[in-house]
Amino acid sequence: MNERQLQILRELGESGSVTATAEALLMTPSAISQQLRLLQRSIPVPLTERDGRRLVLTDAGQALARAAIEVETAMATARHAIDEFVDQPDAGVSVAAFHSAASAFFPLLLLGQAGPGRPRLSLADEDVAQDHFPGLTRDYDLVLAHRLDQAPPWPATVTADTLLREPLDIALPAGHPLTAKRRLTPRDVADQPWITVHDGFPLMA
Numbered sequence: 001m002n003e004r005q006l007q008i009l010r011e012l013g014e015s016g017s018v019t020a021t022a023e024a025l026l027m028t029p030s031a032i033s034q035q036l037r038l039l040q041r042s043i044p045v046p047l048t049e050r051d052g053r054r055l056v057l058t059d060a061g062q063a064l065a066r067a068a069i070e071v072e073t074a075m076a077t078a079r080h081a082i083d084e085f086v087d088q089p090d091a092g093v094s095v096a097a098f099h100s101a102a103s104a105f106f107p108l109l110l111l112g113q114a115g116p117g118r119p120r121l122s123l124a125d126e127d128v129a130q131d132h133f134p135g136l137t138r139d140y141d142l143v144l145a146h147r148l149d150q151a152p153p154w155p156a157t158v159t160a161d162t163l164l165r166e167p168l169d170i171a172l173p174a175g176h177p178l179t180a181k182r183r184l185t186p187r188d189v190a191d192q193p194w195i196t197v198h199d200g201f202p203l204m205a
Contacts, residue, residue: 003075005039006068008032009047013057013065093119096136097144098127105144134158 011021012032022029040047047061057065097105106123113121126136126143130152133145137158144163147154154160170184178188197204 001039001042003071005035006064006071008035009039009057009061010065010068010072012036012048012055013062016054016056018055091119092122093142094122094124094140095142095144096124096126096140098146099125101144101146 008021008025008027011024012018015021015024018029018032021027022032025032036048043060043064045060046058047064048055049058050056095106095109102123102125109121109123113119124140126140128136130145130147133143134155134157136143136145145154145160146166170178170189172179178184178192181188
């Protein structure tokens with residue numbers, strides 16, 4: 001069920017035919033029918049029925065169409081709120097980052113966003129275990145996090161973009177046999193004694 005499908009159902013209830021619905025929404029009748037079929041798959045009771053050659057809404061369909069109006073109103077309110085936010089160039093933006101990302105990005109953010117008409121930045125140092133980073137999005141607009149390639153991916157509840165890929169430097173005692181190699185793999189160092197981070201932090205892997 002999505003906003004477009006609900007809009008189609010509401011329009012069908014008002015216009016009384018697939019053809020009229022297609023004309024009103026600038027779609028083809030086949031596209032209207034396809035979206036109605038997809039909507040029906042998510043609903044356990046019939047939403048439409050045939051009345052002669054016309055496709056009409058059942059009682060359940062009419063109830064959902066009425067609810068669709070509330071959905072459209074809520075979405076319009078949400079879009080208006082976003083538009084108002086965009087129209088306020090000096091609105092506040094909160095950013096959280098783990099230690100090294102904060103030291104690398106925060107000075108650039110402060111330098112690049114200084115001055116009138118720029119967002120008011122609120123910057124925070126948050127270094128947590130990888131599975132706790134998504135939860136920070138409840139408190140901050142943007143979260144700079146780190147994740148190793150072999151670690152679990154970010155959940156679908158957040159939108160993630162890769163800013164950069166960092167190499168890892170391995171510190172070894174002087175004279176260690178592995179210092180002769182210019183590049184090390186995880187296999188090279190897996191059985192070595194390590195000084196590492198706390199359990200649960202991404203680099204522990």
